[in-house]
Amino acid sequence: MNFDRELDARGLNCPMPIVKTKKALSEMSSGQVLKVIATDPGSVKDMEAFAKQTGNVLLEKTQEGNAFVFFIKKA
Amino acid sequence: MSKKLAIIASKGTLDWAYPPFILGSTAASLGYEVTIFFTFYGLQLLKKDLSHIRVSPLANPAMPMPVPMPVLIQALPGMEAMATMMMKDMIKKKGVASLEELRSLCRELGVRFIACQMTVELFGMDPQTEFIDGLEFGGAATFFEFAGDADITLFI
Numbered sequence: 001m002n003f004d005r006e007l008d009a010r011g012l013n014c015p016m017p018i019v020k021t022k023k024a025l026s027e028m029s030s031g032q033v034l035k036v037i038a039t040d041p042g043s044v045k046d047m048e049a050f051a052k053q054t055g056n057v058l059l060e061k062t063q064e065g066n067a068f069v070f071f072i073k074k075a
Numbered sequence: 076m077s078k079k080l081a082i083i084a085s086k087g088t089l090d091w092a093y094p095p096f097i098l099g100s101t102a103a104s105l106g107y108e109v110t111i112f113f114t115f116y117g118l119q120l121l122k123k124d125l126s127h128i129r130v131s132p133l134a135n136p137a138m139p140m141p142v143p144m145p146v147l148i149q150a151l152p153g154m155e156a157m158a159t160m161m162m163k164d165m166i167k168k169k170g171v172a173s174l175e176e177l178r179s180l181c182r183e184l185g186v187r188f189i190a191c192q193m194t195v196e197l198f199g200m201d202p203q204t205e206f207i208d209g210l211e212f213g214g215a216a217t218f219f220e221f222a223g224d225a226d227i228t229l230f231i
Contacts, residue, residue, distance in 0.1 A: 013171045014097070015100055019101065019104045050104070
């Protein structure tokens with residue numbers, strides 16, 4: 001999937017993947033896609049909850065080895 | 076209109092220092108307007124230097140210890156420092172952010188910090204020199220001014 005920016009949140013634990021995602025998105029423009037890579041297993045549910053509450057769209061989530069990859073489109 | 080979260084942070088130990096900053100930064104990331112009111116021991120979390128924040132194994136039977144430890148041993152000098160060192164080590168290893176980091180993230184995300192004026196005076200703290208910049212000082216009524224409209228209010 002195409003993306004405009006990548007955030008490496010590997011090794012970080014709650015709430016850092018979410019907070020860093022929010023910070024990255026706030027520097028992007030509407031419609032752009034952010035790719036987030038995280039290893040925190042809690043981030044899977046948290047990223048869904050983040051998208052649901054902020055209106056940003058979680059386009060895709062996949063697992064690559066021990067990492068979780070998210071594609072989020074800024075609202 | 077954004078949702079509002081009001082938190083009272085009343086504790087000053089390493090373990091209890093985390094929830095206000097974790098919940099505050101997360102809520103702010105979700106678009107909440109967040110205010111944290113620091114009172115009593117919670118004021119310690121506003122000090123410029125946080126290296127004095129510790130965790131005690133005493134009166135905390137749920138605290139994980141490498142070996143079972145009788146209460147009287149836990150009360151010995153140095154045990155608190157050891158427990159604190161162990162927890163900080165664990166925090167670092169597991170990729171949990173430091174208190175300083177979470178606190179400054181809260182500030183960046185616009186979380187409002189209010190220090191309880193009454194307890195600042197009760198403990199004889201100097202509001203000019205001891206705390207981080209950008210604090211507001213206020214009392215219970217200041218808290219309710221915000222909490223009265225809050226969607227969520229937490230006492231920690």
